[in-house]
Amino acid sequence: MAIGELLLAKNIINEDQLKKVIHQQKIAGGRIGDNLIALGYISREKLEAILQEPPPVPKTVEETGLESNFLLNSVLRTMYISALQTIPEVSEQIKLTRGVVESLLDFAKKEALVEIRGPSEKSKNIMRYALTSAGKERASEALRRCEYIGPAPVPLDTYQIQVQKQTITNEIIGMEKLKKALSHLVLSEEITRQLGPASNSGRAILIYGAAGNGKTSIAEGLVAAFEQPVYVPYCIEADGQIIKIFDPSVHVTLSNSSNGTNGNSHPMFLPQMEYDPRWVRCRRPYIISGGELTLEMLDLDFDIHSKYYEAPLQMKAIGGIFVIDDFGRQRVRPNELLNRWIFPLERKVDYLTLHTGKKFALLFDQLVIFATNFPPEELMDPAQLRRVHYKLKINPPTADEYKEIFRRICESYGLAFSEDIMAYLLNSFYLKHKVPFAGFHPKFIAEHVIAACHYLGTPPQITRQLLDDSLRNMVILPNS
Numbered sequence: 001m002a003i004g005e006l007l008l009a010k011n012i013i014n015e016d017q018l019k020k021v022i023h024q025q026k027i028a029g030g031r032i033g034d035n036l037i038a039l040g041y042i043s044r045e046k047l048e049a050i051l052q053e054p055p056p057v058p059k060t061v062e063e064t065g066l067e068s069n070f071l072l073n074s075v076l077r078t079m080y081i082s083a084l085q086t087i088p089e090v091s092e093q094i095k096l097t098r099g100v101v102e103s104l105l106d107f108a109k110k111e112a113l114v115e116i117r118g119p120s121e122k123s124k125n126i127m128r129y130a131l132t133s134a135g136k137e138r139a140s141e142a143l144r145r146c147e148y149i150g151p152a153p154v155p156l157d158t159y160q161i162q163v164q165k166q167t168i169t170n171e172i173i174g175m176e177k178l179k180k181a182l183s184h185l186v187l188s189e190e191i192t193r194q195l196g197p198a199s200n201s202g203r204a205i206l207i208y209g210a211a212g213n214g215k216t217s218i219a220e221g222l223v224a225a226f227e228q229p230v231y232v233p234y235c236i237e238a239d240g241q242i243i244k245i246f247d248p249s250v251h252v253t254l255s256n257s258s259n260g261t262n263g264n265s266h267p268m269f270l271p272q273m274e275y276d277p278r279w280v281r282c283r284r285p286y287i288i289s290g291g292e293l294t295l296e297m298l299d300l301d302f303d304i305h306s307k308y309y310e311a312p313l314q315m316k317a318i319g320g321i322f323v324i325d326d327f328g329r330q331r332v333r334p335n336e337l338l339n340r341w342i343f344p345l346e347r348k349v350d351y352l353t354l355h356t357g358k359k360f361a362l363l364f365d366q367l368v369i370f371a372t373n374f375p376p377e378e379l380m381d382p383a384q385l386r387r388v389h390y391k392l393k394i395n396p397p398t399a400d401e402y403k404e405i406f407r408r409i410c411e412s413y414g415l416a417f418s419e420d421i422m423a424y425l426l427n428s429f430y431l432k433h434k435v436p437f438a439g440f441h442p443k444f445i446a447e448h449v450i451a452a453c454h455y456l457g458t459p460p461q462i463t464r465q466l467l468d469d470s471l472r473n474m475v476i477l478p479n480s
Contacts, residue, residue, distance in 0.1 A: 054275030065155035080139035095151035151234035181225035198390035209394035212440035285320035
């Protein structure tokens with residue numbers, strides 16, 4: 001109900017109206033925003049404008065949402081480890097505005113934790129600060145408690161509000177947009193018709209069927225249909241603990257040149273900044289995990305040496321898509337994984353536990369896709385199947401679909417498409433040996449033909465001999 005609380009804080013709705021929205025949510029479900037509009041509390045245009053607001057730039061220590069001592073310890077640690085001396089340097093490192101850093105250092109100076117050493121070499125208007133003996137002692141103590149150096153965290157509550165504002169269910173994927181995102185695949189109209197409502201629901205999707213028919217490719221293609229940017233914090237603070245979220249291997253950064261000024265990389269000129277520099281403007285995240293997935297990877301990872309956390313996979317995927325590929329082949333049994341996620345999949349809320357024993361709730365806002373070639377009933381019991389709201393069976397391609405896939409693959413590999421070769425392939429292989437079509441076969445054949453042509457030193461061309469050679473590698477046939 002973070003959106004309702006956000007509107008309450010903005011004085012757009014009152015306490016009684018918030019209670020009515022909560023009651024409506026319990027009865028009718030659906031999107032919170034739709035319920036607010038249905039009750040006449042806000043127009044769709046005004047709600048959309050609020051939801052698209054980026055995280056505001058904190059102009060004071062209080063507006064960061066963090067305790068002043070917490071921030072001061074971060075500044076002292078940074079100066080101690082990184083040997084930074086000026087406000088712009090510290091500001092760039094911890095992603096707080098110059099005014100906030102200056103306020104913290106003014107306090108530190110009064111407490112005899114830092115001292116001014118004169119102007120910097122680059123500018124006489126910028127002073128150099130140095131830690132005093134007391135400042136070094138406090139920095140050392142702060143490092144013993146936590147060795148994190150980097151952008152200042154965002155409070156958990158602030159993070160939750162932003163997650164709710166940019167929830168994946170706020171972005172509606174229409175038919176044309178979905179078809180465009182999947183246009184590189186050869187799919188039946190039935191698949192796109194079923195996938196559309198599933199992708200807009202925010203509910204779990206099970207994609208199953210015989211191996212090699214595009215289940216993973218469909219999940220990957222779906223990512224391109226989502227175009228709205230999201231804001232991902234470098235890290236968050238929960239009960240005094242730091243949890244790193246931003247991961248360059250997961251989060252694709254969008255251009256944020258407007259969040260700087262005059263070519264300066266540090267966030268010191270407040271009027272030019274569009275959003276809080278503790279956040280990164282990204283595409284919706286996409287994570288795919290296969291057989292390597294374990295239950296431990298879904299829990300907070302606490303480093304006993306540095307004393308801060310790395311966010312689990314589902315936390316990094318918030319606001320985006322999380323694909324469990326080859327479901328059923330993980331090191332963790334399917335039932336154990338599903339039991340871990342029964343509540344999050346149903347209620348859209350996950351619970352994580354700190355090493356201190358403190359447990360906190362986290363919005364489980366992501367599109368979870370299970371892709372498998374096992375029959376669903378072998379992986380899930382009825383209660384678990386009920387929580388996977390959408391189930392799409394991917395059948396092998398038809399003869400016409402297979403031909404189109406083969407034609408596209410030949411074009412992409414620079415191979416001539418031949419009706420004669422296609423007829424030979426259909427009659428002498430698929431019909432003769434009763435082998436079912438599979439979407440991966442054309443690519444498999446093309447790659448083997450290309451490799452053989454390179455070896456022979458001949459121009460890339462599909463011949464019957466090379467085709468037969470590739471088929472022997474693709475399928476083990478009786479007496480072959």
